[in-house]
Amino acid sequence: xxxxxxxxxxxxxxxxxxxxxxxxxxxxxxxxxxxxxxxxxxxxxxxxxxxxxxxxxxxxxxxxxxxxxxxxxxxxxxxxxxxxxxxxxxxxxxxxxxxxxxxxxxxxxxxxxxxxxxxxxxxxxxxxxxxxxxxxxxxxxxxxxxxxxxxxxxxxxxx
Numbered sequence: 001x002x003x004x005x006x007x008x009x010x011x012x013x014x015x016x017x018x019x020x021x022x023x024x025x026x027x028x029x030x031x032x033x034x035x036x037x038x039x040x041x042x043x044x045x046x047x048x049x050x051x052x053x054x055x056x057x058x059x060x061x062x063x064x065x066x067x068x069x070x071x072x073x074x075x076x077x078x079x080x081x082x083x084x085x086x087x088x089x090x091x092x093x094x095x096x097x098x099x100x101x102x103x104x105x106x107x108x109x110x111x112x113x114x115x116x117x118x119x120x121x122x123x124x125x126x127x128x129x130x131x132x133x134x135x136x137x138x139x140x141x142x143x144x145x146x147x148x149x150x151x152x153x154x155x156x157x158x159x
Contacts, residue, residue, distance in 0.1 A: 058131040067121040074126035075150035090117045107134045
């Protein structure tokens with residue numbers, strides 16, 4: 001990647017981070033490039049892909065992630081303490097409950113707050129699925145249940 005390409009990518013990520021939600025991302029070229037790449041990848045693997053509107057909601061959140069951490073789920077990452085041997089999760093139970101209860105535009109805001117606690121490292125598959133389907137009337141409830149099971153099963157034991 002040339003210095004110019006790297007600079008362009010950094011500025012595109014910065015613009016996406018300033019987007020409040022997927023609606024704001026509609027005006028960003030980087031978000032549309034992501035949508036087209038996702039659609040192409042899904043077509044190549046014969047997977048169904050979310051609508052472009054759902055994928056656009058993912059772009060501003062992915063702009064906060066520098067490292068894709070696939071070795072654990074995002075709720076597990078949020079439940080684990082920042083310090084080795086610590087007893088406090090990165091995301092408090094109260095804030096996690098607020099995330100679980102979030103609806104509509106609140107979801108994007110709560111996910112962004114959670115991401116900021118993960119030091120730019122998150123499981124992008126869990127993040128993308130949450131951004132796409134959290135508010136879905138059919139997939140949303142099961143998705144939130146999975147997040148709750150993952151979070152509470154990895155929460156540090158109360159001392």
